[in-house]
Amino acid sequence: MLMPLGALVALASPAQAAEQATATFSKPSDWGSGFEGKWTIKNTGDTTISGWTLKWDFPTGTKVGSAWDAAVTNSGNTYTAKNMSWNGTLSPGASVSFGFNGTGTGSPSACTLNGRPCDGSGGGTPDDAPPGAPGTPTASGITDTSVKLNWGAASDDKGVKNYDVLRGGTKVATVTGTTYTDSGLKAGTSYTYSVVARDTADQTGPASGSVTVKTTGGGDGGGEPGEYVNLGYFTEWGIYGRNYHVKDIVTSGSAEKLTHINYSFGNVQNGKCTIGDAFAATDKAYTAEQSVDGKADTWDQPLRGNFNQLLKLKKMYPHIKVLWSFGGWTWSGGFPDAMKNPAAFAKSCNELVNDPRWEGLFDGIDLDWEYPNACGLTCDTSGPAVMRTMAQAFRAEFGDQLVTAAITADASSGGKIDSADYGGAAQYLDWYNVMTYDYFGAWDKTGPTAPHSPLTSYPGIPNQAFNSDAAIQKLKAKGVPAEKLLLGIGFYGRGWTGVTQKEPGGTATGAAPGKYEAGIEDYKILKERCPANGVIAGTAYAHCGNEWWSYDTPATIAGKMDYAKQQKLGGAFFWEISGDTANGELITAIHNGLNR
CATH class of the missing domain: 3.20.20.80 (Glycosidases)
Structure with a gap:
């Protein structure tokens, strides 16, 4: 069944005197919180189409996951799909489809196909061909904190509007010329740059070759x-x-x-x-x-x-x-x-x-x-x-x-x-x-509440042997060299609901709600949803409303890294990386704690 865009992304009238195309959207499968999305692109004109770019908006809360038969990217709620190498050419009357898995319940809007409305309306000559790749950047003027980049111009049939400068594959700037100085960098650190051109129809072409540059300085080991x-x-x-x-x-x-x-x-x-x-x-x-x-x-x-x-x-x-x-x-x-x-x-x-x-x-x-x-x-x-x-x-x-x-x-x-x-x-x-985590949690649904990753024992701990130091000392006593032991850090918290007591040791009624599983939540979510308001046994805990959570913060990780160095351990590891913030504050805390 076809889904409307606004009302419907309708097929245009069949008689077209020039290049013309339409796009329709459907949901072959819909399970409420998610769906399979399908776009069908049809050449309704009388000339062959060589390459297509489809753009649309989804409302907040609706997102595209994995896609097939098209290269799908997004900037916020705006999605762009481009043909693959084998399905970009459409003769008059021909059609092609691509699909994706989505989450949320919304329908697309503001759809354009090769810069024209998806219902086939709109005049003018569309810009069908994306720009070519710019020249590989060259670096000059390298300092401790900046680098100047230059690259050869890209070509396009309608003209290049600007360039996106990518650092490590992420856009850091959009410029109209063919030079850019990136600043605010770290001394003694390697960065990789490439450039993508954008034409007057806002189509982007392939990335240039990449260049890796290391800033000067960094006598303390840099990054x-x-x-x-x-x-x-x-x-x-x-x-x-x-x-x-x-x-x-x-x-x-x-x-x-x-x-x-x-x-x-x-x-x-x-x-x-x-x-x-x-x-x-x-x-x-x-x-x-x-x-x-x-x-x-x-x-x-x-x-x-x-x-x-x-x-x-x-x-x-x-x-x-x-x-x-x-x-x-x-x-x-x-x-x-x-x-x-x-x-x-x-x-x-x-x-x-x-x-x-x-x-x-x-x-x-x-x-x-x-x-x-x-x-x-x-x-x-x-x-x-x-x-x-x-x-x-x-x-x-x-x-x-x-x-x-x-x-x-x-x-x-x-x-x-x-x-x-x-x-x-x-x-x-x-x-x-x-x-050295998951010692305590809401599998004991009535509590008592206790931190899931205590560094040491403390008065009232439900099990005296369930703490990091006890494990490290026992393994060393069994003949494991200290340098062959890594201290474990959880990038998540464990929590209960139905809790009235702020301090550990309270009673509960069950597992606190979590995004993916009850009783467990990523640090990046908990730091905003239920900020830590206490510390015990070298780890943090938080009481908010009727929920009680325990998790490590940058401050408690610093303490645990001091412990690791005092015990002459080989370092630390963590489960798992997606629980950290977008700027990696927990990984940074481990790094800084081990190397200061």
């Missing part, structure tokens, strides 16, 4: 991280509802502060490592605006998706190492079966991690088994030696590449740390990501 590990998890599924992409690592200013990224998660099935979501990992097409380097994917390139974007990120920030993390809470159930043949298991993982299709992407593997010889979502009874056996097999298979593991932080007597030989396994691993 690059120091000796400590600052590792973040990037979730494969975050590109969907969370709309968090590899490029956001750059635009937030986080790339220069990270040392490692754990790509999560691969699955463990039938004794082997397998890809979790192939579309997200290798197939999703990125437009120039969405891409790390400002260059769009093509339909026929062999590798797209997150993997290609991460390769681009590594090219731009060569200090970053990327590991592929397998398992996690949901996909740990395959480990016990796989460990019946450790060598074959490790070999399958090596073949996948180092597959030639994404050569150079991964620097190693992270094993996130929750939990060996203990219970997580499922229970394992492989025996305490299984952790050491697994680590030994993977070290033998992966050689000099990184081999790490995410492990429990349960320091209780007879608890999960005691269930497996983490001390014996440590000799084969580069480090452990100690998951």
